[in-house]
Amino acid sequence: xxxxxxxxxxxxxxxxxxxxxxxxxxxxxxxxxxxxxxxxxxxxxxxxxxxxxxxxxxxxxxxxxxxxxxxxxxxxxxxxxxxxxxxxxxxxxxxxxxxxxxxxxxxxxxxxxxxxxxxxxxxxxxxxxxxxxxxxxxxxxxxxxxxxxxxxxxxxxxxxxxxxxxxxxxxxxxxxxxxxxxxxxxxxxxxxxxxxxxxxxxxxxxxxxxxxxxxxxxxxxxxxxxxxxxxxxxxxxxxxxxxxxxxxxxxxxxxxxxxxxxxxxxxxxxxxxxxxxxxxxxxxxxxxxxxxxxxxxxxxxxxxxxxxxxxxxxxxxxxxxxxxxxxxxxxxxxxxxxxxxxxx
Amino acid sequence: xxxxxxxxxxxxxxxxxxxxxxxxxxxxxxxxxxxxxxxxxxxxxxxxxxxxxxxxxxxxxxxxxxxxxxxxxxxxxxxxxxxxxxxxxxxxxxxxxxxxxxxxxxxxxxxxxxxxxxxxxxxxxxxxxxxxxxxxxxxxxxxxxxxxxxxxxxxxxxxxxxxxxxxxxxxxxxxxxxxxxxxxxxxxxxxxxxxxxxxxxxxxxxxxxxxxxxxxxxxxxxxxxxxxxxxxxxxxxxxxxxxxxxxxxxxxxxxxxxxxxxxxxxxxxxxxxxxxxxxxxxxxxxxxxxxxxxxxxxxxxxxxxxxxxxxxxxxxxxxxxxxxxxxx
Amino acid sequence: xxxxxxxxxxxxxxxxxxxxxxxxxxxxxxxxxxxxxxxxxxxxxxxxxxxxxxxxxxxxxxxxxxxxxxxxxxxxxxxxxxxxxxxxxxxxxxxxxxxxxxxxxxxxxxxxxxxxxxxxxxxxxxxxxxxxxxxxxxxxxxxxxxxxxxxxxxxxxxxxxxxxxxxxxxxxxxxxxxxxxxxxxxxxxxxxxxxxxxxxxxxxxxxxxxxxxxxxxxxxxxxxxxxxxxxxxxxxxxxxxxxxxxxxxxxxxxxxxxxxxxxxxxxxxxxxxxxxxxxxxx
Numbered sequence: 001x002x003x004x005x006x007x008x009x010x011x012x013x014x015x016x017x018x019x020x021x022x023x024x025x026x027x028x029x030x031x032x033x034x035x036x037x038x039x040x041x042x043x044x045x046x047x048x049x050x051x052x053x054x055x056x057x058x059x060x061x062x063x064x065x066x067x068x069x070x071x072x073x074x075x076x077x078x079x080x081x082x083x084x085x086x087x088x089x090x091x092x093x094x095x096x097x098x099x100x101x102x103x104x105x106x107x108x109x110x111x112x113x114x115x116x117x118x119x120x121x122x123x124x125x126x127x128x129x130x131x132x133x134x135x136x137x138x139x140x141x142x143x144x145x146x147x148x149x150x151x152x153x154x155x156x157x158x159x160x161x162x163x164x165x166x167x168x169x170x171x172x173x174x175x176x177x178x179x180x181x182x183x184x185x186x187x188x189x190x191x192x193x194x195x196x197x198x199x200x201x202x203x204x205x206x207x208x209x210x211x212x213x214x215x216x217x218x219x220x221x222x223x224x225x226x227x228x229x230x231x232x233x234x235x236x237x238x239x240x241x242x243x244x245x246x247x248x249x250x251x252x253x254x255x256x257x258x259x260x261x262x263x264x265x266x267x268x269x270x271x272x273x274x275x276x277x278x279x280x281x282x283x284x285x286x287x288x289x290x291x292x293x294x295x296x297x298x299x300x301x302x303x304x305x306x307x308x309x310x311x312x313x314x315x316x317x318x319x320x321x322x323x324x325x326x327x328x329x330x331x332x333x334x335x336x337x338x339x340x341x342x343x344x
Numbered sequence: 345x346x347x348x349x350x351x352x353x354x355x356x357x358x359x360x361x362x363x364x365x366x367x368x369x370x371x372x373x374x375x376x377x378x379x380x381x382x383x384x385x386x387x388x389x390x391x392x393x394x395x396x397x398x399x400x401x402x403x404x405x406x407x408x409x410x411x412x413x414x415x416x417x418x419x420x421x422x423x424x425x426x427x428x429x430x431x432x433x434x435x436x437x438x439x440x441x442x443x444x445x446x447x448x449x450x451x452x453x454x455x456x457x458x459x460x461x462x463x464x465x466x467x468x469x470x471x472x473x474x475x476x477x478x479x480x481x482x483x484x485x486x487x488x489x490x491x492x493x494x495x496x497x498x499x500x501x502x503x504x505x506x507x508x509x510x511x512x513x514x515x516x517x518x519x520x521x522x523x524x525x526x527x528x529x530x531x532x533x534x535x536x537x538x539x540x541x542x543x544x545x546x547x548x549x550x551x552x553x554x555x556x557x558x559x560x561x562x563x564x565x566x567x568x569x570x571x572x573x574x575x576x577x578x579x580x581x582x583x584x585x586x587x588x589x590x591x592x593x594x595x596x597x598x599x600x601x602x603x604x605x606x607x608x609x610x611x612x613x614x615x616x617x618x619x620x621x622x623x624x625x626x627x628x629x630x631x632x633x634x635x636x637x638x639x640x641x642x643x644x645x646x647x648x649x650x651x652x653x654x655x656x657x658x659x660x661x662x663x664x665x666x667x668x669x670x671x672x
Numbered sequence: 673x674x675x676x677x678x679x680x681x682x683x684x685x686x687x688x689x690x691x692x693x694x695x696x697x698x699x700x701x702x703x704x705x706x707x708x709x710x711x712x713x714x715x716x717x718x719x720x721x722x723x724x725x726x727x728x729x730x731x732x733x734x735x736x737x738x739x740x741x742x743x744x745x746x747x748x749x750x751x752x753x754x755x756x757x758x759x760x761x762x763x764x765x766x767x768x769x770x771x772x773x774x775x776x777x778x779x780x781x782x783x784x785x786x787x788x789x790x791x792x793x794x795x796x797x798x799x800x801x802x803x804x805x806x807x808x809x810x811x812x813x814x815x816x817x818x819x820x821x822x823x824x825x826x827x828x829x830x831x832x833x834x835x836x837x838x839x840x841x842x843x844x845x846x847x848x849x850x851x852x853x854x855x856x857x858x859x860x861x862x863x864x865x866x867x868x869x870x871x872x873x874x875x876x877x878x879x880x881x882x883x884x885x886x887x888x889x890x891x892x893x894x895x896x897x898x899x900x901x902x903x904x905x906x907x908x909x910x911x912x913x914x915x916x917x918x919x920x921x922x923x924x925x926x927x928x929x930x931x932x933x934x935x936x937x938x939x940x941x942x943x944x945x946x947x948x949x950x951x952x953x954x
Contacts, residue, residue: 060526060527060528060529061497061526174617175617176617177617204388204389204553204618205388205553205555205594205597205598206388206593206594206597206613206614206633207388207617208597208599209596209597209599209611209613209614210613210614210615212599213611213613231526231527232599233527233601234556234598234599234600234601234603235599237599237600237601237602237603237604238599238603238604238607257604258604258605261601261604262604271528272527272528273601274531275527275528275530275531276527276531276556276601277534277556277557277559277560277561278556278559278560278600278601278602279555279556279559279583279595279598279600279602280583280584280600280602285535286531286534286535286560287531288528288529288531288532288534288535289528289531289532290532292496292498292499292529293526293528308528
């Protein structure tokens with residue numbers, strides 16, 4: 001397999017090895033209009049991604065992680081809107097971009113892969129056409145040349161017999177191969193950022209391992225900044241450098257994976273770690289987090305986790321904690337994080 | 345293993361007829377579940393594990409082999425006996441959104457079985473029994489008058505479990521019963537299942553693709569691949585000394601929370617996808633993806649035999665490798 | 673339905689519902705308001721335009737026909753006929769269609785094969801042509817009109833019911849009931865039937881309107897109810913010869929028919945929206 005060089009597609013080479021801040025999200029808030037009134041799906045979320053780094057946003061359904069991912073690509077649903085905060089891609093504020101400007105940015109600088117590649121691909125066009133289309137539309141590449149690039153890309157994402165499979169339709173591919181096609185399309189124009197929303201959730205375990213390995217390889221080869229949205233703590237442990245844990249629309253804890261997994265500072269994170277069955281060793285007892293996630297239309301007073309928190313006390317009911325830095329790059333949104341650290 | 349198993353599958357074959365072809369979704373599986381025991385059935389999509397669940401509860405008819413409950417073949421029982429026995433085997437489905445009739449209240453869902461089988465609970469005790477069941481699965485009495493759509497996923501799965509319990513089953517087949525749930529809620533349901541087993545002595549056949557959940561819950565584990573059992577044995581044997589290359593790959597590929605401790609560890613990543621069950625490979629069904637495959641595997645199908653690893657394995661080159669325990 | 677949801681309905685819902693209600697009330701109370709006697713003729717009053725004062729001193733608000741009968745009385749009596757035929761036809765056709773659709777949808781296999789093939793054959797044949805054939809063979813009477821129309825309508829209902837039964841049959845909650853030990857009869861009654869009723873109701877509403885048109889068509893051709901009974905179709909047929917001199921004879925029942933069929937169609941659409949599970953959830 002030959003490594004694709006950025007110059008091949010007329011792109012300037014990226015700087016070599018230095019830390020580059022590709023994405024900076026500051027105080028992002030997204031609201032949905034519902035019958036019951038505004039629903040604050042994302043509330044004051046801040047994070048950043050460097051080149052060649054993978055940030056995982058982990059959370060349960062309704063935590064706001066997918067909406068956050070959509071906002072990064074200017075794809076928030078029509079009944080939602082960004083009410084506060086900023087998103088900067090390579091230093092450029094993209095929060096006020098028009099649809100036309102977004103279309104230009106998407107694919108070129110930031111790309112996304114989805115949980116269900118079958119619904120993200122056009123079922124009536126061949127995969128080769130759809131990949132080649134990226135070059136033809138954005139770069140004005142000729143038909144034959146674009147087709148060659150498409151075959152090259154498909155080979156690079158590990159699709160066997162790529163040249164012959166160009167003319168197959170998406171339904172002829174297995175789930176894992178379809179996800180590879182999606183990755184090929186996402187990486188076609190050499191974006192600097194890749195957002196992967198539950199990229200392996202629909203796949204079998206052995207195929208999931210293949211896709212995770214591919215994503216790691218592409219990150220290294222293309223010096224990508226990657227954001228993985230996942231509910232699976234195991235997947236995150238495998239691929240991420242840093243992790244942001246979301247609950248009820250807020251990031252409750254951030255840090256490197258060893259920091260957050262090894263010594264959780266937020267009671268929710270600690271609860272998650274204790275609620276996941278171990279794969280090795282003897283079967284331990286699971287400690288479940290009692291109760292249900294809150295209804296975001298009527299969030300609890302104070303800290304949104306307090307109704308389920310074993311450490312909750314008066315202050316948590318009254319005063320919402322602000323994110324605070326525990327050490328460099330490690331932040332937590334809890335009044336009593338020190339107690340959690342001692343407990344873990 | 346107990347002397348007389350509660351449920352025994354003997355060379356079970358279940359076939360689906362498609363337009364042109366027949367698919368052996370289950371291609372000869374023997375398996376037993378003892379009273380009060382939890383047996384895990386793991387495998388990837390299309391391996392036939394859900395078809396086994398459907399065959400056991402009678403939604404699908406087996407095309408060969410036997411399903412024995414307390415030693416009696418379900419296929420040869422008179423209709424009346426069969427109805428009584430069926431009651432003792434219940435199924436909890438994966439999707440709690442689809443498995444509860446949206447037009448029935450929780451109370452009606454729970455009472456339905458008593459309407460169908462009048463002998464179980466006398467009518468005057470129905471309301472009290474509904475309250476008891478709701479309390480047992482962690483719901484409140486006032487939930488009885490609500491409809492399924494008014495509940496969250498975890499609560500619906502509690503309702504499904506309560507519904508299964510209404511007929512006093514001795515075996516509950518859980519078909520991916522916690523797979524649709526979020527981590528924090530999943531732990532609640534797993535704990536509930538364990539608690540019910542302790543209190544009621546019910547046995548589980550726990551079908552899942554999630555190796556962690558199976559590890560947590562099960563006493564014995566069977567690993568399936570393309571309609572056949574690849575390896576079966578006590579949990580500790582399967583997870584710590586897997587002998588089938590597929591089990592080894594599966595365990596290596598399954599993401600675990602502890603994986604961050606050893607990101608660079610050797611990983612078995614299988615190539616390719618599961619072949620179509622319409623045309624399974626000759627010989628050993630796993631050979632097309634196997635890292636140990638040799639010529640013999642294409643011609644000779646390995647039998648499910650104990651080859652010295654302490655538990656039956658269907659591989660010519662079965663070789664138990666001890667999985668190192670992750671440091672804690 | 674609460675008062676609140678009624679007031680929030682769109683204007684066309686109120687108009688359509690009001691129209692249908694008015695026609696039904698007129699059909700039921702018609703004989704009291706303006707009695708119709710098919711044997712009575714009044715040659716001196718024939719072909720009077722709407723609003724004329726007749727020889728007996730009464731006012732013919734909608735005019736008179738070619739034998740001097742009051743058109744209002746005739747249209748009201750025709751409404752009664754039309755409504756009776758349509759409702760009874762839909763009840764019979766719907767009942768048969770429901771039963772056969774349930775059998776075909778739930779059991780599938782050979783029962784589905786037979787029922788669906790018979791339906792296909794019948795649908796391949798224009799339904800009005802079939803009704804004309806049957807009505808011609810059976811002879812003019814209200815019962816025969818109903819039989820002829822019901823025979824042409826059951827397929828539509830059977831198809832609707834079969835479709836919903838098929839969709840529900842393999843839903844997980846139905847499997848769950850089977851695992852519980854529920855008999856096929858119980859599953860059909862408590863699980864399949866309730867899901868088939870909303871689409872059946874929508875189809876029935878629309879079919880009431882279409883059956884009224886079909887009845888009028890048969891009567892127009894002289895194959896409908898006997899001439900001793902009023903029918904919009906036969907009134908229109910009579911008025912055809914006088915279109916130039918007395919347009920109202922054909923226009924009044926024609927307008928009535930158009931109005932009521934459109935109103936029923938709107939009601940059907942509203943019902944369809946209301947029974948859509950997506951709108952039900954929000």
